[in-house]
Amino acid sequence: MKRFTHIDPATVDEAVFLLGEYQGAARVIAGGSDLVGGLKDNLWMxxxxxxxxxKRIPGLRDIRAEADGLHLGALATLTEVAESAAVRDGWPGLAEAAGRTGSPLLRNIGTIAGNICQENRCWYFRYPHKLGGRIDCVRKGGTRCLAVTGDHRYHSIFGAVKKCIAVNPGDTAPALVALGAVVRTSKRAIPIDGFFSAELGPQSTVLDHDEIVTEVFVPLPEKGAASAFKKIAIRKSIDFAVVNCAAAVTLVDGDVAAARICLNGVHNNPRRCEASEAVLIGRPLNEETAGEAGELAVAQARPLLMNAFKVPMARTIVADTLLACA
Incomplete structure (x- = not known):
């Protein structure tokens, strides 16, 4: 690990000021489960x-269920989110997603904001400098994506974003998209549908270099609403998802009145399945309609040679997640 200056601001405003002073040459640390690995491996150009x-700024770790919805402090750990009675009762899909992220040790230090702000997952992008030199892939400003002609087993099945086929690795991200969350920062409130962006180089969000997530807000579920999360991973207890999915469905008199479905691990950004949502409206939620939604979720898939197996996985996990909501 190279030398760097470590600073402990006392307030959000002080942290924002410091980020502005460094003009993009500084990074924030919350839990550190992703950042420390990047520092050790010298990943960035x-x-x-x-x-x-x-971590020393007060008030960023609270979890509060209030009249308008769920307020998650940016530094609330994934374990705290997963084990919160308020989250489990009102937003079970989010509790399940947080509880399926990484290992118990990682969940104890990883934060909700860190999980949605982590960089995209690709072994070429994350190749350690100490093993012969970091790889200057397109995501770091290079000219090509080595995964396209290389090993792309776990990469995007919906094409590239600016030549890059890395996938968003978050488990809580699809749950927050399905639940219509809002990310509140030091300067604005960002609806979750507009928060993720793979078009901005290494980062995976629209955050400015001097902007800090302070809270994740999840609105109250409607009467008759249910949410669920499903994940497929090589090692169930620790690995990043090969494919995961979250859904939130509102049933009125047995028929679907509203639905939000999100796949992840399949594209650069968490992927809303809007066609799947539309086909459910006004119909009962059963194996037939869930199966139709699964088919529509992958209708535009363009897998590569080595990752075509993810298409039936994505189709099935959408159907299974919807049935879990029923």
Whole structure:
């Protein structure tokens, strides 16, 4: 690990000021489960000059269920989210997603904001500098994506974004999309559908270099609403998802009145399945309609040679997640 300046701001405003002073040459640390690995492996073409520690700023770890919905402090750990009685009772899909992220040790240190802000997952992008030099892939400003002609087993089945076929690895991300969350930062409120962006180089979100997530807000579910999360991973207890899915469905008199479905691990950004949502409206939620929704979810898939197996996985996990909502 190279040398860097470590700073402990006392407030969000101080942290934002420091990020502005470093002009993109600093990174924030919350839990550190993703950042520390990047620092050790020297992944980036520009090594950070400073690390801004958010853990000593008060008020960023609260979990509160209020009249308008669920307020998750940015530094609430994944274990705390998964084990919160309020989250389990009102937003079970999110509790399940948080509880399926990583290992118990990682969930104890990883935060809800860190999980949605982590960089995309690709072994070429994350190749350690100490093993012969980091790989200058297109996501780091290079000219090509080595995964397209290389090993792309777990990469995008819906094409590239600016030549990159890495996938978003978050488990809580699809749950928050399905639940219509809002990410609140030091400068604005961002609806979750507009939060993720693979078009901006290494980062996976629209956050500015001097912007910090302070809270994730999830609105109250409607009467008759249910949510669920499903995940397929090589090692169930620890690995990133090969494919995961979250859904939130509102039933009125046995028929679907509203639905939000999100796949992840299949594209650069969490992928809303809007055609699948539309086909459910006004119909009962059963194996037939869930199966139709699964088919529509992968209708536009364009898998490569080595990852075509993810298409039936995605189709099936959409149907299974919807049936879990029923």
């Amino acid at each position: 520009r090594y950070p000059q400073a690390v801004i520690n958010l």
